[in-house]
Structure formats: structure tokens, C-alpha cells
Amino acid sequence: MGADYVSYSIQNNIWYGCGLNIAIGLVGKDMSPNAKKLFVKNSYFNPDEASDDVKDQAVLETAADTGGDILTTNPTFADIAHADFHLHPGSLQARYKTGDPRWLTPYSAAQALPADIVLNLPKAENITDRLNAAIGKVDKVGDITILLAMGVKYTITQTIKSAGSVTIVGNGSQVNCTKINGPLITLEGTEACPNNMNADGTVGDKNPFYRHIETVSISGIQTSLKKVSTIIRDTQKTLVDNVFIDECVFEIEGSDNLFDFTGYPAILEISNSTLWSERGHTGHLLSAGGRVRDLDKTQNTLIQAITIDYSTLYQISRGTQLNNLAAKASRTLNLTLTNSILYNCTANGQEVCGWMGGAESDGPITTYNKNTYWNDGAVQAGWIDEDEALDGRDLTRTAFLADPGFYDVESGDFAIANRAPQAQVPENQPQYGDPHWQTWPAGDSYVNTQFNPDQATLLTDKVYANPDTPVTLIVTPATDYQLESVSVTDEQGNSLPVEMADSEDSADSQTLVFTMPETDVTIIATFTQEKAVGIDSPTAISAQHTDSQWYTLHGIPVQKPTRGIYIHNNKKVLVR
Numbered sequence: 001m002g003a004d005y006v007s008y009s010i011q012n013n014i015w016y017g018c019g020l021n022i023a024i025g026l027v028g029k030d031m032s033p034n035a036k037k038l039f040v041k042n043s044y045f046n047p048d049e050a051s052d053d054v055k056d057q058a059v060l061e062t063a064a065d066t067g068g069d070i071l072t073t074n075p076t077f078a079d080i081a082h083a084d085f086h087l088h089p090g091s092l093q094a095r096y097k098t099g100d101p102r103w104l105t106p107y108s109a110a111q112a113l114p115a116d117i118v119l120n121l122p123k124a125e126n127i128t129d130r131l132n133a134a135i136g137k138v139d140k141v142g143d144i145t146i147l148l149a150m151g152v153k154y155t156i157t158q159t160i161k162s163a164g165s166v167t168i169v170g171n172g173s174q175v176n177c178t179k180i181n182g183p184l185i186t187l188e189g190t191e192a193c194p195n196n197m198n199a200d201g202t203v204g205d206k207n208p209f210y211r212h213i214e215t216v217s218i219s220g221i222q223t224s225l226k227k228v229s230t231i232i233r234d235t236q237k238t239l240v241d242n243v244f245i246d247e248c249v250f251e252i253e254g255s256d257n258l259f260d261f262t263g264y265p266a267i268l269e270i271s272n273s274t275l276w277s278e279r280g281h282t283g284h285l286l287s288a289g290g291r292v293r294d295l296d297k298t299q300n301t302l303i304q305a306i307t308i309d310y311s312t313l314y315q316i317s318r319g320t321q322l323n324n325l326a327a328k329a330s331r332t333l334n335l336t337l338t339n340s341i342l343y344n345c346t347a348n349g350q351e352v353c354g355w356m357g358g359a360e361s362d363g364p365i366t367t368y369n370k371n372t373y374w375n376d377g378a379v380q381a382g383w384i385d386e387d388e389a390l391d392g393r394d395l396t397r398t399a400f401l402a403d404p405g406f407y408d409v410e411s412g413d414f415a416i417a418n419r420a421p422q423a424q425v426p427e428n429q430p431q432y433g434d435p436h437w438q439t440w441p442a443g444d445s446y447v448n449t450q451f452n453p454d455q456a457t458l459l460t461d462k463v464y465a466n467p468d469t470p471v472t473l474i475v476t477p478a479t480d481y482q483l484e485s486v487s488v489t490d491e492q493g494n495s496l497p498v499e500m501a502d503s504e505d506s507a508d509s510q511t512l513v514f515t516m517p518e519t520d521v522t523i524i525a526t527f528t529q530e531k532a533v534g535i536d537s538p539t540a541i542s543a544q545h546t547d548s549q550w551y552t553l554h555g556i557p558v559q560k561p562t563r564g565i566y567i568h569n570n571k572k573v574l575v576r
Helices: 022-027 092-096 127-135 351-355
Strands: 007-011 014-016 036-040 043-047 054-056 115-121 141-148 153-155 160-162 166-176 185-187 211-225 232-234 238-246 249-252 259-261 267-271 274-276 286-288 304-309 312-314 323-325 333-338 341-343 365-369 372-375 445-450 456-460 470-477 482-490 510-515 521-528 564-568 571-575
Touching: 007 022, 115 127, 127 141, 127 153, 141 160, 141 211, 185 211, 232 238, 238 259, 445 456, 456 521, 470 482, 470 521, 482 510
Parallel strands: 007 036, 014 043, 115 141, 141 166, 153 166, 160 185, 166 211, 185 232, 211 238, 211 249, 232 259, 238 267, 249 274, 259 286, 267 304, 274 312, 286 323, 304 333, 312 341, 333 365, 341 372, 445 521
Antiparallel strands: 043 054, 456 470, 470 510, 482 521, 564 571
């Protein structure tokens, strides 16, 4: 099949109801790369696999038809039953005079049918330039589909604006969006929304203020949205049946809502994805000004469903509500949060109420399973607080009560520690959080801290660390307390050297560093309410240290003193 000496010329044809994989069937599945093929302005329509509706199959056929100019309007034959195959005057087939010439019809731009845009981009290029060129060839744009190649780097320089569905399919594809000054996708729906449905199943009145779009789907891409952190925004009230985000990594910055609707998505599903912000995103995950009752007055037919599954959210909606919904805690909400990690997300005290849109009640249907809720070095207890067991909280007792120990959040690497409980899963089952990171262990040994939380806070930059890597700890005594001592020991009880780190400490905190051994370590910090000892009166603190170790005036052991005043062998020593 497809031998070197064969030449294919396949131009201006219409295949309608002739099956799938037409182009591959013509040139052969194993076509030689040296064989010559020419595809020009062909059309491929066949009943959809999930229905009897005849639909454009351009996305499937681009695997072999690489001409880049497949015609995507339904030719809409005049009367198939009576063998009348005259073309619709607004079809692309009429515009470009394809198919059997006996059925040609003069083209009418005024009657133009929506033409789907399908871009198959196997190599690196500017997606915006290709998209604008394709849009310029039609009078009315329908759905937009963009197919990207595995691991290839692309650029988008303008917001993707669409009146129909948008599908972006990547496979670990990297997309540079740094030049976009708006959302990644703006929806400009033109189709009127379906009629309202009454409780008895009869059709009610239309809502003239709503538009309708079937699907927005983004999968398999990695990108950064720092100028405007909105992934999808509608410009008028729009019901979007489905919004799917799968196997994506979005770096976010700023205070814009990630999904910003004046209408609402009937289904928003985030799966196998990471949404993260190094500085802390302060907008909402979803803001929706529309609600089910706008289109379903009896609220018995439609729902609004939000699902987050096997995903990692890091510093998203930091200090605010996760969702801001017009349908606050409504009985039409269906909320699912499973197998995911929420780290430094939303606000303490607003965890559940913010997840349910800004109110807390017994209205929504909620589903939880095996999540991690972590905030500022501790479990974000409001999610699972049984003492205030309002309906909507996660009372499954499946939540992980431990830090997942991310590997390197500043670089956007959210590999969880191989000894973290989130990593302890049966064979062939993904770790919890985004499976992107499951193959990379984030540390071999555990960093345990022991201190009185009423007297201070002690934060470490790693919960699990590999041998010979530095571990930083920041000690901040509470009011009227001062640090007395810090010790770090390995599993055998051996003391490890601790040094002052080069950092801009605040007046109330100190930064220390030590090197991780090949075992777990325990950090013990003690504090006292005695006043801090000054240079002129070191006796009180120095009496505690009669060994040969060097100590700061705050009682912190150091391995090698630099310039300054230290305690050594129970004496105050000035090191020049």
C-alpha cells in the first residue's frame, strides 16, 4: 500500500454516508513517505458514531488528508430521497464548486452555513496565524478544533474567539501564551438557547437573553496565563453544555476568575490536571452569573455540575471563595471533589461555603473521596470539621491528614513524596492529585518537627527530602516568646549541624539550614518566655551551654561561626 512509485490526486470530492477513514482507505494505512499525494477541498460526512446524525468527520480524516482545506459545511443536498443532489447555496461546497458539477448551485454569502475550522498542526508554529488564515476563508465560523502534536512547542498571540464549540487536543504540547492580553478563549455564542423545559416535559418559553454552545474542551497542553488568568470567558449570557479540562497544566497569576461566565457551564469537569500559582491567585475558580432556573423554571430538568478529579490545585483562589455562583448552594448544584489535592487554596472559614458558590446549606448534592486539604502548613480543617457538620462538608473520613511533600513548587513540579500517604496506592493505580507527577519521587526521608504551636511556628521548605539536599526552616516565636534552642537529629539520635541561613529575616523570625542525611530527621525547637538576652548580659543563656559547641546569643547551635558575638564553652566570644 502507498508504494514509492504511486501518485494520488484526490480533489474536490464529497463523501456522504460512505463510512469512516475514507482518506486512509484511499492511500493506505502504511503509505510510503515518498509516495506523492495531493488532497484538495474534499468533504467527509458520515453518521456520528454515537447517533444517526450525519456529521462532518474532518477531525478524523485529517490523519491522512493533510491538505489543510477540508470543507466542513454540510452540503445539505436538496432532496436525497429523490436523487436531487443540488448543493445548499450557503455551503462551502457551492462556494468552491466541488462534487459532481451537475448539482452546482450559485454561492450566496448571505445564506452562508457555519463552517467548522479544523487545524491539524504537526509542527511548531503560531496557532493564531493559522487560525486567522482559516477563518478568513469562510463567511461564517462554526466550531473550532485545533489538533497539536506530542511535545511540540506552539505559540498563541491572540485570544481564540468563537461563536461555537472549541476543542484543543494536545499530547504534552507546550503552548506559549505570554503575548495574550485577554482570556485564552472568549465565547461569542450566536445560537439561541434551547427552549425552557417544564416539569411535565413540555416546552416552555425561550429565554431571549441566553445563547448556547455545546462544548469547550482543552486537553493535553501546558501553558502559562499570567497577564489575564482567565481560561474561558463568555461575552454574553451563554449556556455551555460541557467544559472539559483534562491532562493540562496551567500556571496562573493575578486576580481574574479562571472560568468567568455571565451565563454558566452545565458541566465543568477538571481531571488529571494542575492549576497553580507561584505568587498566589486571588480570583475565583468559577464565577457564574447565570443559574439553572433561568432556563428551567421548575428546576427539575437541568443541573449545574462541577467536578474536580485527580487534580492538583496550588494557591488557587488564595484567601477567597473557590466558586462565586448565582446559584449559591442551590439544589440544582452537583459538586464532586475526588482524589485531588487542594494546597493553599481558598480561605479558612470559607472552605465549604466557597466551594458551594458562596453559601452553605443542604441544597447541593456533594461527593467527596480521598482528597488532601492543606493550607499554611496544616490541614485546612474546615473541609472536614465534624464539630460543625453542616451539610456539604467532607465527612467521608477519607481525607489525607498529611502534607504531600511537593518536590519543587517554585518550578511548577508537583511530584509528591514517595513516602507521603498520597503516594501509597495499589499497583497500576495513579497517585492522588494530578497523575502528571506520579513517576517522580519528591524525597526519600521524612522531616519531622516538634514544637509547641502556642509558642511559635516552625516551617520547613521540604516535608520529605533526598540525602545531601539542604533543608531550610523558618522559626517565628509567638509574642512574648523567644527561641531557646533548635536541635536536628537523625534516626540514630546523632545531632546534625545547623547553621544560620543567608536570608532577609524579619525582626521576629530566623532562618536556619541543615543538610539532609540518609534517614528521617526530627527537629525539636524549644522556646522560653524570658526576655531576650542582650550582649551586655549573656549569663542567663550561656549557663545552659557548657559544652564545646558554638551558639548564637539566642541559643542556636552553629557549625562554624562567622563575624559576631557567640557563646562558646560558657563564655561570650567576639569573632572578628
